[in-house]
Amino acid sequence: MNVIEVAHLCKRFGKIAALDDVSLVARQGMTVGIVGESGSGKSTLARAVLGLQRPDSGSLRILGHEIVLGGRMPRELRRSVQLVPQDPRHTLNPARTVQRSLWFHMAAQGIRRAERKARAHDALAMVALTPDYLHAYPGELSGGLAQRVAIARALVGDPAVLVCDEAVSALDKGVQAQVLNVLSELQRDRRLSLVFVSHDLAVVEHISDEITVLRRGRVVETGATQDILRAPKDPYTTELLAARTAHPPLQGDEEG
Numbered sequence: 001m002n003v004i005e006v007a008h009l010c011k012r013f014g015k016i017a018a019l020d021d022v023s024l025v026a027r028q029g030m031t032v033g034i035v036g037e038s039g040s041g042k043s044t045l046a047r048a049v050l051g052l053q054r055p056d057s058g059s060l061r062i063l064g065h066e067i068v069l070g071g072r073m074p075r076e077l078r079r080s081v082q083l084v085p086q087d088p089r090h091t092l093n094p095a096r097t098v099q100r101s102l103w104f105h106m107a108a109q110g111i112r113r114a115e116r117k118a119r120a121h122d123a124l125a126m127v128a129l130t131p132d133y134l135h136a137y138p139g140e141l142s143g144g145l146a147q148r149v150a151i152a153r154a155l156v157g158d159p160a161v162l163v164c165d166e167a168v169s170a171l172d173k174g175v176q177a178q179v180l181n182v183l184s185e186l187q188r189d190r191r192l193s194l195v196f197v198s199h200d201l202a203v204v205e206h207i208s209d210e211i212t213v214l215r216r217g218r219v220v221e222t223g224a225t226q227d228i229l230r231a232p233k234d235p236y237t238t239e240l241l242a243a244r245t246a247h248p249p250l251q252g253d254e255e256g
Helices: 042-049 075-080 097-106 112-128 130-136 143-155 175-190 201-207 225-230 233-244
Strands: 002-013 016-027 031-035 058-062 065-067 079-086 159-165 193-198 210-215 216-223
Touching: 002 193, 002 233, 016 042, 016 058, 016 193, 016 216, 031 042, 042 058, 042 159, 042 193, 058 143, 065 079, 075 225, 079 143, 079 201, 097 112, 097 143, 097 210, 112 130, 143 159, 143 175, 143 193, 159 175, 175 193, 175 201, 193 201, 201 225, 201 233, 210 233, 216 225, 216 233
Parallel strands: 031 193, 031 210, 079 159, 159 193
Antiparallel strands: 002 016, 002 058, 058 065, 210 216
8 A cells, every 4th residue: 555655846936946857655554765955845845745845736645645735734634744843852842742742733633631641651661761751751761762852752643654854864873773673663563655855875775665866856766675775776876875984784773
């Protein structure tokens, strides 16, 4: 089943084509990695999928539903596609406890008050955090713990898709591996689909089933991860492969 279908999406900012005829498919239970250097259009594509960016043309389908470009995405579909941000310490309100942040997010999604406590506990358990963290403030959390809370916040509405926009780039290498491990387990256990956006091909290759390579708003290559790593077809992909940094393998989940 295709949970996201992007076809011929275009978006310009003045004379700059942020997206130029971009197509993408994300299937249930799979991870699509979107990789490219700064300015390649990765985040613009992620924001379009989340309903936060209005494309100029093309089409977008979420869970089989056609999204009207320029219109507001229905709340039910917005619940189905959730963001894991780059640095949660910039998106978690420092004046709110983790519990209040989770409850505020659930209220915005139309989740009944009677359900919120159980959903908050379940979401923390999914990212290997105890209920004690509900009473913590963002400033009391390490980067890795804050990112787990951000993932839990994305999970409280039981989404079908997580859009991870540079979700581990603000973390050091060891903690990156821990967070990637959490995401991989969620994908496997809950049949989640991930759209994983990163400039770091070394990160993308460790979590993605398929990779789409963007350059200056255009798709230059797409395919199964191992196929692209073994035999890239575009010189730009070859450059990214040559420049990628070593990344620790996914390993046991220990907070650092």
